[in-house]
Amino acid sequence: MTVEEFLQAIERILQYKPLASIQQFVLYQSWLGKTYAEMARASGYGNDYIKEVSSQLWQDFSEAIGERVTKKNLHIVLSKYQQDKISQQENRLQKKFEGESRLQKVFPSLFSMDKMEFPSGPVPLGSPLYMNRPPLEELVCNEILHPGCLIRIKAPRKMGKSSLLNRMITHAREQNYQIVYFDFQEADEDVFASLDKFLRWFCTNVSRQLNLLPCLDDFWDTEIGSKVSCKIYFEAYLLQSIDNSAVVLALNEVHRIFEHPNIAQDFLPMLRFWHEQAKQDETWQKLRLVVVHTTEIYVPLKLNQSPFNVGIPVTLPPFTLEQIQNLAQGYGLDWAKNKEGAKRLVPLQAMIGGHPYLVNLAFYYLSQGEMTLEVLLETVSTPTGIYNQHLLELLNLLQEEPKLMSTMQQVIATDEIIELNAIAAYKLESMGLVQLNGNRARASCELYRLYFSQQIGL
Structure with missing residues (x-):
């Protein structure tokens, strides 16, 4: 959370009561861990005045959320408050969809298709539009109960990884497990500048989500290195702070790390080592790892280092006809x-x-009554077709990398499976354009073969 986001969150909690500039200053400095004396020196105000402003702030904040807030517990209380809000929202959504499903059976006319939301992002919990793909849901929900487990969810973009992950997380919450969630697409680029910076950012985020104060400097030792320091921080602090429970560490969009070999070559083997530690150490059995990615790793790793050949693999297949x-x-x-x-x-x-995603998009437009299935198929790869925007986005991505465009041209030029270099195979599969068997590829569907044949001029 940035300082700006923090200040906005405080104003929302205080029911948008505008904050004076001195109040914003005190909050900003408190968030950074400054003392009242340091605030007084930096602002030019007296120490007693700063304390008076602070005291009123903590009192207003405490009354707004119904819990005592101080300068020392500010980070923890705000993180807990936001997590509680998220959980409450998820519960409301679940009840809403359950209620609507019951009403729809009794009064179907109340639920006309013009209210259907455009397909975008994960399918909400409780939605009738979520399709189970047995035995995947049962598999991940059962596996997360096993101490020290490692679950690997793999599929190209828009295949439903996040929707499945959200349902697994909901199941874990029902077991009173604590949840730590990362989406590496949200990480700033400078986080990946070095392994040390990345691991400190990683540990700080885990601490915040567990409502613990980050105290990395008490455990970080440059002499023993970042990886060992990170392990000790988890082992001696984070996992020790979890009583009679487990923590699910859900890592989404992990393929973002593949693009930073200097990070991936150390971070990924570290995850495997933690998983293996659970076989002999009860402390590490509290940790349940979930790794979600679009494609296989292309960063060179020794077989006994990769987290992608241990644990339970879950590959999301296309929908069946049923x-x-x-x-x-x-x-x-x-x-x-x-x-x-x-x-x-x-x-x-x-x-x-x-x-x-393509199936949902088709049914969304068909449910609006704007076209028939036959018309949809006739115009499927044309500028007036329903997939035009999706196809243009893929085309633009390929045009930004001429070598990748050339590789895709090779794929669609033949009905045979062809062999690609590892990086090209990784990028095309992560975009969902090809299906891979090792480094051997073919177009993932006829739509892509037809469209790109037209665009590339084959």
């Missing part, structure tokens, strides 16, 4: 119910390969 048919009914497309409906969906499956 799942596509069930989803169509979730969108209110009654014509898809029986065997005849399934036959009508076969050409759609053949065109988009059961890709969850």
Whole structure:
């Protein structure tokens, strides 16, 4: 959380009561851990005045959230307050969707398709549009109960990784596990400047999410190195602070780290080592690791160092025809119910390969009554087709890297599986454009083969 975000959060908690400049100054300095004497020297105000302003602030803040707030526990209380708000919101959403599902069965006319939200981001908890892909949901929810487990969820972009992860996290919360969640796409680029900076950023974030004060300097030792310091910090401080519970460390978009080999070559083996420590150390059994990524790692690692050949692998497959048919009914497309409906969906499956996002997009437009399935398929790769924006985004990404465009040209030029270099294979798979078997690739669906053949001029 930046200082600006922190100040905005305080104003929201205080019901948008505007903060005076001196109040903002005190909050800013308190967030940075400054003493009242240091604040007085920096501002030119007297020490007693600074304390008086601070005292009123902590009193207002305490009354607003119903918990005693002081300068010392400011970080912890705010983190806990925000986590509680998130949990309450998730519970409200869950109850809302459960209630709507019950009402929809009794009063289907109340839920017209013009209220359907455009497919974007993870499918909300409780949504009838979430398609189970057995046995994946049961597998991850059972595995997270095992001490010291490591779960690896892999799939290209927009295949449903975050939706599955959110349901696993909800299940873990129901077991009273603590949750630490990272999305590495949110990390600033300078975080990856060095391993030491990255691991300190990592440990600080874990501390905040566990409502613990970061005290890295008490455990960090340059003589023994960053990795060992990080291990000691977890072992002697973070995990020791968790009583009779477990912590789920969910690492989303881990492929972002692949792009920084100087970090990946140390961080990824470290995760594996922690997982292996759990086999012989009860302290490490409290930690449950979940690693989510778009593709296999291309950073060179020794076989006994990689976290990607241990633990439970979970690969998200495309939707089957039956799942596509069930989803169509979730969108209110009654014509898809029986065997005849399934036959009508076969050409759609053949065109988009059961890709969850592409399937949802098709059913969204069909549910609006703006076109028929036949028209959708006829215009599928044209500028007037429903996938035009999605396809343009992929085309722009390829055009930014001519070598990658050339590689994609090789893929679509033949119906045969061709071999690619590791980095090109990684990038194309993470974009969802190819299916890989090792480094051997083919276009992931007919839509991409058709569109890029037209664009590249084959």
